Amino acid sequence: MIRLFLALSLILTLTACDSSEERAEEHYQNALSLLADGDSPRALIELRNVLKLKNTHLEARRLYADTVIAAGEVAEGLAQYMRLVEQQPEDGAAQLVTARLLMESFSYEEAEPYASNAATLLPDTPEARAIDAAVDYQLALRAKDAQTQQSAITRADQILQDHPDQFYAAQTVMAGLIEGGHWSRLLDQANATLEFHSKSLPIHRARLMALERLGDLRGMEDALLQMAENFPEDPSLGVKLVNWYTRQGRLADAERWLREQTGTEPEARELLIAYIKETRGPEAALTDLNQSLSSEPEAFDIAAHRARFQALRAALRYELGETDQATLELKALLKDAPESEATDRTRIALAAILSETGQHSAAQKLVTQVLNHDPAQVDALRMQGDWLIDEDKTGNAIITLRKALDQEPDNALVLATLARAYEREGSQDLMSDVLMRAVESASYDPALTLKMVEVLRTQGQLPAAENLTLEALRRQNTNLQLLGTLTEIHIAMEDWGRVTQDIHRLRQLRSDAAAHLADQLEGQQLIQRRKTKELMQFVENQLDNDTTGAAMVIRSMILDNQMAEAANYAKAAYTAQPEDPVASFLYATTLGHIHQDAEAIALFRSLVTDDPTLRDAWMAMYNLHQRAGEMKTALSVIEEALDHLPQDAGLKWIHASHMQAIGETDQAIAIYEDLYAQDSGQEMIANNLASLLSTERDDTDSLNRAYLIARRLQGSTYPPYQDTYGWIALKRGEVAQALEHLEPAASALNGDPTVQYHLGMAYVAAGQAQSAQTTLVYASELLMDHQDEMPELQAQVTAALASLAAAPSEIVTE
Known part of the structure; x- marks a missing residue:
């Protein structure tokens, strides 16, 4: 009976297997029919059914992989080919496809075993040997293995001798020619390869590179025109052509080409109008659009x-x-x-x-x-995100902007706005990454590039800032802002040879604006090098002793501590042009430097009487009165100035600082709140407001608002910002963050008793008794010179020291 049962079970099992295989084959044949009819989606369903029923059906897996790859799902296709190779390692064709897919995704280490296997299993297949050589070359390039690189190039070259149509062999040979700088041979090889692969954009790019290095302008134009025509789906090629025309000074040709692209889609004419606006101004753009x-x-x-x-x-x-x-x-x-x-x-x-x-x-x-x-309208989401950032609602802003990026992942304006949100939130690394994506998406648009360059300069990354500016200049080599910024970077690097080249490049543009910028930069570098005599000679010969040149000379003298000489020079300029307000301002400024305050104030007063909108004269007058300790007079000056310039942010800032200095902190906070509402992007305003809210008020709402405003200061290297953020972090109980910011701040501002007190209290919170004692005693010593000015701080320091002395056991010593 048992034998009969086992026999029946075996028969039933075999029958089920047969049925499963038959159904799998039926699904496979259905898939073939559907593919023949062009119905790929339903064919894929049938192929999935095959693999569910028979996981080892290799042809079904291969067909499934090829179909999804053709549909653009390369990752899924690659996964299927890797499984196919795992199931049947001797399948050379599958090894070859797997190697190619991995190589094309730049995964050379992963591609290496598949490429080697394919070359071994398919020794008579040129593509297998070409891909093997290509992978070896890329790995050797990364490892800086020159011998293996050359061996791979030789193998690829040998393949090309018999099979000139082998794409990957040609790519390897050309990569070697680029590495070696063999531009004529690269051009020949690119032209030969294009005979077989005319639709390969990488080969077209290689040919363009060769033509550029060889200085063949006519060839470059033809190549760019051909690329733009052959690959209309890639708008960057049209941009590249227009930028090339622009660099050559052929603006009319660029405009003509853009006009030829207009037809059915509105974007083409918008690009034309944008180009006219950029090159000939908004009035010309408006005229052209009106005509259309x-x-x-x-x-x-x-x-x-x-x-x-x-x-x-x-x-x-x-x-x-x-x-x-x-x-x-x-x-x-x-x-x-x-x-x-x-x-x-x-x-x-x-x-x-x-x-x-x-x-x-x-x-x-x-x-x-x-x-x-339209809840997904990109421009509306970007504007909404921008407003949310202004309101310090950065979390909501980031969500909103990511929603916009879901629609247009490479929208440069959205990316730039997202970068601003991360900056406001204090996420500096994310801000830099996203802003760089914006720059790349905008093809190194000057305005966005300069924002990123400023970030790099602030971080002290001058070589990176230089490279980025040069990258933008390759696209717009006559942009004055980029050229001026590059020169300023070279001045900061003290690379005087390049500064000279930069200024010469500006003068070659032969425009008034470029000449004026060159003069300013020439003066700037002479000031930086403390070459006052050469500067005076330059001003005399180049600037005809105008007030701009006089200002440069005076600044240089002041930096060299030549105060009397500066005053005499300014007096001469003023005597020569007593009606020139700039000459009067310069002379009054130098009088202030040599402490002839009455004469300086009289000149400044004369200036604002003639023109009450001269903000700098009001500010200078205020500073002189404040320096003399005439606080009431100084306040009346700034209030008078605000009567004439009620919306001037600089004057409001001074007014707030003055209120803070005389102890009217509520008024100071109100003014800073007004300034912050006017422009919440100003870091200094954010710092001052957050600092006052966290030091002068103890309620939770004020502390939370201070933190919200000060988040952007996180990780700053500027000592006042470090102090503000560190103190707020301490009050929020984030002791490690507080110490991270307050220690460098106290080191840099070692004469400021407030910063020393903040650090001392951070040491108390960290349980570092000896450091707290030392720092607070030092703060107390500094306060000996400010007893009448800072009674509240003196009381706080005294109380902290008393608390330390009374309860030392509660503090963990170092």
């Missing part, structure tokens, strides 16, 4: 997107100062407009103008309307 809008017969893109171009026209008018006209036009476009993408664009254009002119509520209402219609 009024031309007959109407161009297709204009007819299909008239409202979009009318909104662009309004934006140009706004740039030209025609704010009212631009606003009226946009409002007219929105009147009775149906909900559509074009209507949303118009709302965004109007919202941008309203926001910039201080009409925030109206702007936010428009953006809300856009997001109600």
Whole structure:
């Protein structure tokens, strides 16, 4: 009976297996039929069914992998080929495909065993040997193994002798030629390879590189035109061509090419208008756009997107100062407009103008309307994110901006705004990474590049800042801001040879603006090198002794502590041009430096009497009165200045600092709050407001607000910022963070009793009794010179020392 049962079980099992294999084969044949009919999605379903029923069906796995790769799912296809090789290691074709996919994703270490196996299993297949050589070359390049590199190049070259169509062999040979700088041979090889692979963008790029290094301008133009024509799906190639024309000074050719691209899509004409604006100014761009809008017969893109171009026209008018006209036009476009993408664009254009002119509520209402219609509208999300950052709601801003990036991952403006959110939150590394992505996405747009360069300069990374500026200049080699920044970086690096080259490059541009910038930088580098005599000679010969040159000479003399000489030089300039307000200001400034305060104040007073909007004269007068201890007079000066310039942020800042100095901290906080609402992006305002909130108030709300404002200061190397953030961190109980910031701050500001007190209290919180005692005693000694000025701080230090003495057992000693 048992034998019968086992026999029946075996029969049933075999029957089930047969049935499973038959069903798998049926699914496989269905997949083949569906693929023949072009129905890939349903074919993939059938192939998945095959693999569920029979995991070892190798042809089904291969077909599945090839199908998903063809659909663009390369990672899934690669995973299937790796499984196929695992199941059947002797399958050379599968080894070859796996090696190729890994190599094309730059995973050379992972590709190496598959490439080697493929070359062994398929010795007569040129592609297998070519990929093996290519992988070996890349690994040797990384390892700096010159002998293996050369061996791989030789193998690839031998393959090309018999098989000139072998793409990967040609790539390896060309990589070696690039590494060796053999530009003529690279050009020959690229041309030969393009005979077989005319649609390979990497080979076109290699040819362009060779032509550039050989200085073949005509060849470069032809190559760029061919690339832009052959690869219309890659807009960066058109940008590269336009930038090349621009660098050659062939603006008309660039404009002509851009005009030829206009047709059905609105983006092409928008690029044309943007280029005209950049090269010939917004007025020329507006003229061109007006002609397009009024031309007959109407161009297709204009007819299909008239409202979009009318909104662009309004934006140009706004740039030209025609704010009212631009606003009226946009409002007219929105009147009775149906909900559509074009209507949303118009709302965004109007919202941008309203926001910039201080009409925030109206702007936010428009953006809300856009997001109600289209919750994923990128520009609306970006603007909303920007406003959230201004309100210090960085978490919400980051969520909003990431939602925008889900739609357009490479949108440079969204990335730049996200970088600002991370900066405000104090995440400096994330800020740098995202801002660099924005720069790359915008093809090294000057404005974004300069933001990133400033970050690098602030971090002391001058070589990185130099390289980034040079990268941007390769695309726009006549941009004065980039050229000026590069020169300033070289001055900071004290690379005087390159500074001379930079200034010569500016003078070669032969424009008034470039010449003026060159003069400024020439003076700046002479001041930096303390070459006052050479500077005076330069001013006399180059600047005809104008007040700009006089200011340079005076600054140089003051830096060299030649106060009397500076005053005499300024007096001569003033005597020569007594009606020139700049000459008067310079002379008054030097009089202040040699402590002839009455004469200096009289000159400054004369200046503001003639022109009450001269803020710097008001500030200088205030500083002289304050230095003399005339606090009431100083306050009256700044209040008088604010009567004439009520919205001036610099004067408000001085007013707040003065209120803080005389103990009117609530008034100081109110002024800083006003300044912060006016521009929350100013780090110094954020620092001062956060500092006052955390030192002068003890309530939880004030401390939380101080932290929210000061987060951006986290990790700063500027001592006052370190002190502010460190003290706030201490009050929040974050002792390690506090010490990390307060120790370098106290070291740099070793004469400031407040900073020493902050560090001492951090040591108390950390249980470091001896360090706390030493630091607080030092703070007390510093306060001996400020007893009347800082009674509250003196009391706090005394109380802290008394507490240490009374309860030493509660402190853990070092």
